[in-house]
Amino acid sequence: MVKPRFEEYKPDNCSRNILYRINESRIIRFTEEHEQHKEIVYLHIQLENGQYAVYANEYRNPLIEKRGCKTADVLILIVDEQKKHIFSFLFDVKTNISAFSDNLLGENAMVTALKEVRDFLEQLEDTLISKNALIALYGNRSEKENLGIVTRNFDSAKFEAVAEMYEKIFQENHAANPLILYKLRNNLKPYGNIIERVKQFAMKKIAISGKTYQLHTYILEKENGNNNAEISSDTSACQNEHADENIKKEIYSADIYLSIEDVGSTPPPPPLPST
Numbered sequence: 001m002v003k004p005r006f007e008e009y010k011p012d013n014c015s016r017n018i019l020y021r022i023n024e025s026r027i028i029r030f031t032e033e034h035e036q037h038k039e040i041v042y043l044h045i046q047l048e049n050g051q052y053a054v055y056a057n058e059y060r061n062p063l064i065e066k067r068g069c070k071t072a073d074v075l076i077l078i079v080d081e082q083k084k085h086i087f088s089f090l091f092d093v094k095t096n097i098s099a100f101s102d103n104l105l106g107e108n109a110m111v112t113a114l115k116e117v118r119d120f121l122e123q124l125e126d127t128l129i130s131k132n133a134l135i136a137l138y139g140n141r142s143e144k145e146n147l148g149i150v151t152r153n154f155d156s157a158k159f160e161a162v163a164e165m166y167e168k169i170f171q172e173n174h175a176a177n178p179l180i181l182y183k184l185r186n187n188l189k190p191y192g193n194i195i196e197r198v199k200q201f202a203m204k205k206i207a208i209s210g211k212t213y214q215l216h217t218y219i220l221e222k223e224n225g226n227n228n229a230e231i232s233s234d235t236s237a238c239q240n241e242h243a244d245e246n247i248k249k250e251i252y253s254a255d256i257y258l259s260i261e262d263v264g265s266t267p268p269p270p271p272l273p274s275t
Contacts, residue, residue, distance in 0.1 A: 004137045022053040037250040046259040050082040061130035072127040078260045084141045087260050091148035098155035104165045113162045114191040148216035159202035220252035
């Protein structure tokens with residue numbers, strides 16, 4: 001039987017686009033570095049007997065050309081060999097997906113918002129192709145798919161307003177100055193094919209290849225205290241860039257708890273005692 005090939009998991013040395021196997025419950029710390037701040041996602045992976053996890057940063061199937069392929073930050077599988085079931089979860093970190101201006105007719109706010117959503121959807125779509133090719137190697141198994149976003153703010157109302165404003169701008173009887181209206185329409189026309197998807201995105205739903213997914217959202221909170229505090233020994237670090245540890249940065253973090261059953265922002269309840 002054909003099986004996927006994994007690398008040995010080394011907590012302090014995670015490379016991009018490598019599949020790592022994890023054989024025991026642990027916390028993985030994914031870090032994304034920026035000039036003035038960094039974002040940390042603590043992935044609490046809970047495994048039971050007969051289960052293992054697969055972890056990858058920016059995973060792309062090796063048969064897919066790198067040019068033109070967009071990847072999500074993290075892909076995780078939890079595989080249950082006995083039940084022949086796979087739990088999959090992929091997500092991307094966005095500093096603030098809702099950071100565009102409230103003044104939708106100025107400062108390129110709508111173009112910024114539409115581009116953010118479009119690029120995010122393309123990351124998920126491309127990574128799902130790679131993930132599905134990986135899952136196919138496991139043969140006949142059930143799968144529970146999950147998609148997510150980690151960000152400082154997710155403002156559904158702002159994305160609803162963008163979709164509504166887009167439709168108003170392209171109405172024939174719009175009352176705006178003709179020159180301004182022409183420029184707006186010219187700038188926004190390339191995004192017309194994603195407006196319905198923006199409406200879904202505002203409701204935390206994503207449609208890909210005829211399937212609708214619930215979008216799991218996790219909010220980054222600013223950490224207080226010493227930025228150089230040590231991480232506990234059961235936490236391993238994977239980051240997308242080498243950081244200059246001498247530079248103090250603001251830290252924003254989120255916790256994600258994963259098991260074969262579900263994914264969430266709070267720890268799962270303890271198992272019921274056996275009778």
